Amino acid sequence: xxxxxxxxxxxxxxxxxxxxxxxxxxxxxxxxxxxxxxxxxxxxxxxxxxxxxxxxxxxxxxxxxxxxxxxxxxxxxxxxxxxxxxxxxxxxxxxxxxxxxxxxxxxxxxxxxxxxxxxxxxxxxxxxxxxxxxxxxxxxxxxxxxxxxxxxxxxxxxxxxxxxxxxxxxxxxxxxxxxxxxxxxxxxxxxxxxxxxxxxxxxxxxxxxxxxxxxxxxxxxxxxxxxxxxxxxxxxxxxxxxxxxxxxxxxxxxxxxxxxxxxxxxxxxxxxxxxxxxxxxxxxxx
Amino acid sequence: xxxxxxxxxxxxxxxxxxxxxxxxxxxxxxxxxxxxxxxxxxxxxxxxxxxxxxxxxxxxxxxxxxxxxxxxxxxxxxxxxxxxxxxxxxxxxxxxxxxxxxxxxxxxxxxxxxxxxxxxxxxxxxxxxxxxxxxxxxxxxxxxxxxxxxxxxxxxxxxxxxxxxxxxxxxxxxxxxxxxxxxxxxxxxxxxxxxxxxxxxxxxxxxxxxxxxxxxxxxxxxxxxxxxxxxxxxxxxxxxxxxxxxxxxxxxxxxxxxxxxxxxxxxxxxxxxxxxxxxxxxxxxxxxxxxxxxxxxxxxxxxxxxxxxxxxxxxxxxxxxxxxxxxxxxxxxxxxxxxxxxxxxxxxxxxxxxxxxxxxxxxxxxxxxxxxxxxxxxxxxxxxxxxxxxxxxxxxxxxxxxxxxxxxxxxxxxxxxxxxxxxxxxxxxxxxxxxxxxxxxxxxxxxxxxxxxxxxxxxxxxxxxxxxxxxxxxxxxxxxxxxxxxxxxxxxxxxxxxxxxxxxxxxxxxxxxxxxxxxxxxxxxxxxxxxxxxxxxxxxxxxxxxxxxxxxxxxxxxxxxxxxxxxxxxxx
Ligand SMILES: Cc1ncc(C[n+]2csc(CCOP(=O)(O)OP(=O)(O)O)c2C)c(N)n1
Ligand code: SF4
Ligand SMILES: [Mg+2]
Numbered sequence: 020x021x022x023x024x025x026x027x028x029x030x031x032x033x034x035x036x037x038x039x040x041x042x043x044x045x046x047x048x049x050x051x052x053x054x055x056x057x058x059x060x061x062x063x064x065x066x067x068x069x070x071x072x073x074x075x076x077x078x079x080x081x082x083x084x085x086x087x088x089x090x091x092x093x094x095x096x097x098x099x100x101x102x103x104x105x106x107x108x109x110x111x112x113x114x115x116x117x118x119x120x121x122x123x124x125x126x127x128x129x130x131x132x133x134x135x136x137x138x139x140x141x142x143x144x145x146x147x148x149x150x151x152x153x154x155x156x157x158x159x160x161x162x163x164x165x166x167x168x169x170x171x172x173x174x175x176x177x178x179x180x181x182x183x184x185x186x187x188x189x190x191x192x193x194x195x196x197x198x199x200x201x202x203x204x205x206x207x208x209x210x211x212x213x214x215x216x217x218x219x220x221x222x223x224x225x226x227x228x229x230x231x232x233x234x235x236x237x238x239x240x241x242x243x244x245x246x247x248x249x250x251x252x253x254x255x256x257x258x259x260x261x262x263x264x265x266x267x268x269x270x271x272x273x274x275x276x277x278x279x280x281x282x283x284x285x286x287x288x289x290x291x292x293x294x295x296x297x298x299x300x301x302x303x304x305x
Numbered sequence: 306x307x308x309x310x311x312x313x314x315x316x317x318x319x320x321x322x323x324x325x326x327x328x329x330x331x332x333x334x335x336x337x338x339x340x341x342x343x344x345x346x347x348x349x350x351x352x353x354x355x356x357x358x359x360x361x362x363x364x365x366x367x368x369x370x371x372x373x374x375x376x377x378x379x380x381x382x383x384x385x386x387x388x389x390x391x392x393x394x395x396x397x398x399x400x401x402x403x404x405x406x407x408x409x410x411x412x413x414x415x416x417x418x419x420x421x422x423x424x425x426x427x428x429x430x431x432x433x434x435x436x437x438x439x440x441x442x443x444x445x446x447x448x449x450x451x452x453x454x455x456x457x458x459x460x461x462x463x464x465x466x467x468x469x470x471x472x473x474x475x476x477x478x479x480x481x482x483x484x485x486x487x488x489x490x491x492x493x494x495x496x497x498x499x500x501x502x503x504x505x506x507x508x509x510x511x512x513x514x515x516x517x518x519x520x521x522x523x524x525x526x527x528x529x530x531x532x533x534x535x536x537x538x539x540x541x542x543x544x545x546x547x548x549x550x551x552x553x554x555x556x557x558x559x560x561x562x563x564x565x566x567x568x569x570x571x572x573x574x575x576x577x578x579x580x581x582x583x584x585x586x587x588x589x590x591x592x593x594x595x596x597x598x599x600x601x602x603x604x605x606x607x608x609x610x611x612x613x614x615x616x617x618x619x620x621x622x623x624x625x626x627x628x629x630x631x632x633x634x635x636x637x638x639x640x641x642x643x644x645x646x647x648x649x650x651x652x653x654x655x656x657x658x659x660x661x662x663x664x665x666x667x668x669x670x671x672x673x674x675x676x677x678x679x680x681x682x683x684x685x686x687x688x689x690x691x692x693x694x695x696x697x698x699x700x701x702x703x704x705x706x707x708x709x710x711x712x713x714x715x716x717x718x719x720x721x722x723x724x725x726x727x728x729x730x731x732x733x734x735x736x737x738x739x740x741x742x743x744x745x746x747x748x749x750x751x752x753x754x755x756x757x758x759x760x761x762x763x764x765x766x767x768x769x770x771x772x773x774x775x776x777x778x779x780x781x782x783x784x785x786x787x788x789x790x791x792x793x794x795x796x797x798x799x800x801x802x803x804x805x806x807x808x809x810x811x812x813x814x815x816x817x818x819x820x821x822x823x824x825x826x827x828x829x830x831x832x833x834x835x836x837x838x839x840x841x842x843x844x845x846x847x848x849x850x851x852x853x854x855x856x857x858x859x860x861x862x863x864x865x866x867x868x869x870x871x872x873x874x875x876x877x
Contacts, residue, residue, distance in 0.1 A: 045706075045742075047742050050743075074726065075729055076723070076724060076725060076726040076727070076728070076729055077723075077724060079573075079574075079723050080731075081570070089743070091731050092731055092733075092741075092742050092743060095729055096729055097723040097724075097729050097730065097731070098729075098730070098731030098732065098733075098741075099570065099573055099600075099731065099732045100600075100731055100732065100733050100734060100735065100743075101566065101569070101593070101596055101600075101732070101734055102566075102592055102593055102595075102596050102734055104562075105562055105563070105566040105592075105593060108530075108558065108562070108563035108564075108566035108567050108570065109566040109567070109569055109570035109573070110570060111556070111567055111570065112528065112530055112556065112566065112567035112568060112569065112570025112571040112572075112574075112578070113570035113571060113573055113574045113723075114570075115528070115554060115556060115567075115571065116527075116528050116554075116570065116571030116572075116574040116575075116576040116578070117571075117574035117575065117576070117723065117724070119724065120574065120723055120724060137559050137560060137562075137563070138559065138562075138563055140559075141558075141559040141563065289549075289552060289553065289554045290549055290550075290552065291552060292550070292551055292552035293550050294547070294550040294551060296522065296523060296551075299519070299522060299547050299551075300519070300686075303509035303510060303511045303515075303519075303686070304507075304508075304509065304510075305332050305335030305336045305464070305467070305508055305509070305510040305683065
């Protein structure tokens, strides 16, 4: 492998911690159902950014559509609440145009893995230096309870009576295969643990993907039991993608923590200007 | 008698070099100071199939396809006949071919043109020589035709060197030798194709697609998200290396859904951004076009139209995306649509599009078409530069929380760049309140719709709305690649004593109703010409009461270009 680590984010790593978690709250009242896991993710993000130390004006939260994708409106940072499934593309364009900004893309399992699945693969492949947090509740929450790509095959719903009958897809394995540089799993019930992962992911060069188990207590009330099922992962893999893939495929989906950290190069930065419009125009002389 | 213009076709099978012949012929004319235009025809093969280059050169600017061609040069006859319908010939046309290629096929012979024999293969060439350096029949033909038109040998040689210089000395020299051999064979043909002397001015050789790219760069576009699609690909292929050297970047999206969002993300970050596509890609982009309108994010979207619907005809022209450009999106989604008036105008129109999108914070669609985009023209250096307009980013003095989408006062509200302290805002595609938070009340929904509508309503393109040429009480209304033929038709009608006005519309949406009314004063008959079956522009004009109900619609599908004679026959 000739890939080398990019150190762009190490260079911008902040020196001081002058912010408090509440500096990152917009004060707007979330539309989420009381008890929704996404509250925990919001808290985790606020705490992580306070710890990370960059001001709200230097951070942009980008999202698509879904309950989870509402999150940017609840933070005091800049934000881009786009259309369903396209957040990673918008986030990538922003990060490449403005490498000085901290770009964090957030959303749900439907948004990221279903309608946005193609963008998920290709963002991993481009490996831009940004963070992606998916609030996975294994359901389309906003449209009131249809199976998503991570839903269990036998989960009964109006639209798929008796279950969808398909094996869920493993987003972590897909991310590793497609080239994401950092893959972790968090739990919305542990905002402090999640905040640590988020800071770690922000600091790690390249594309950092954090899958967060975030229960939909309205359409998947049984997910309240997740707090009894999660546990820290006993393993974490550096560099070796085959070993990391084996780890996430063998896992039952409830191991938390950093699962993989790689050293793939990020998409190359823009080059310094080396020509003028005059030179460009001279090419049109016959 | 010397001619003011001449139209030549070079055609041949895959590998015959018909395109290069046309390009060298056109470049030699440009170096000699003539104007010109070249379009291309391809067979169905993905690569290396038969092709034809259609070139017209002359003393005056050329903006339309000719009615007929003066000479058809066959580099060989293999599968060339399929182009017959797109290459009008008559009994005064010359059919120039090497007898060694066999008889003239019936599809070409039926025009009854005069057949001229020309041995094009060099006697002294070894097989190896040909294999290494190319057959070069094409260069012989280009050199011969150029000489017949009176182009000096120094310009023929210069054009060949410019075309082959990057391939090394040997290749350039061998090709130059063949082109000059062709030039020397010209007198023996005893044909009179000589052009009147040129006016010897500095010229540019540029395609419509290149001109769009130039305009974008001039306007300050430094980020492009795109996905390959004919006939827009060569635009971004030319643009990419220049954009990169100017410190910008081009990101190849995984599809058009990504491409437009890549551009929107960059634009949100403050970098003027563009996406480039053709019909099928534009259809995919409509989703996020609506987002750009709702969230008020600047974006230039270039659509180089091709024949549709669905995948249509990838390499051939049509003006059938008018509805999509003007109306495509759910909800009330007003935007600006501009169409270039000529190959050269692709630059100014696109540069203007950048300024309009940046200043209005509304996406601007540049509606080009294959005929304009892939035509290479010899033009005066493009000096038309619209006055720059900038994005409003200063939110200083604003109340807290910052009201990105304030509805009172100026409809254009500041959009501070991310990174600016104390002005954080969320670009929001949901119906939102003034602070940019989702809102679903009827009053705010209407207020935001009206804010965006007001930006469009108050937009004044000034002189850039379009161009009026000629006088008379009959007006031809045209846009894009039909402007050239309409103007040529009007010129011919004027020569015949019939004054006709051509109204070339650059601003298709919002329709410049006032300026149009002014342009139509004294007009009793209006003919709206467009290359689609349903009269998309015509209906748009009628719907906006921009033309009276008795205006006539001349609408027919592509890909055959409108020829001046077709318009003359209709109007006369
Ligand atoms: C193009 C498009 N199709 C469908 C929808 C309807 N829709 C809104 S949110 C959503 C699913 C969201 O699921 P997920 O991303 O898992 O978010 P959650 O609500 O579960 O957090 C769908 C299908 C839409 N907004 N846009
Ligand atoms: S529907 Fe589910 S995901 Fe959506 S807010 Fe309610 S609990 Fe959360
Ligand atoms: Mg979900």
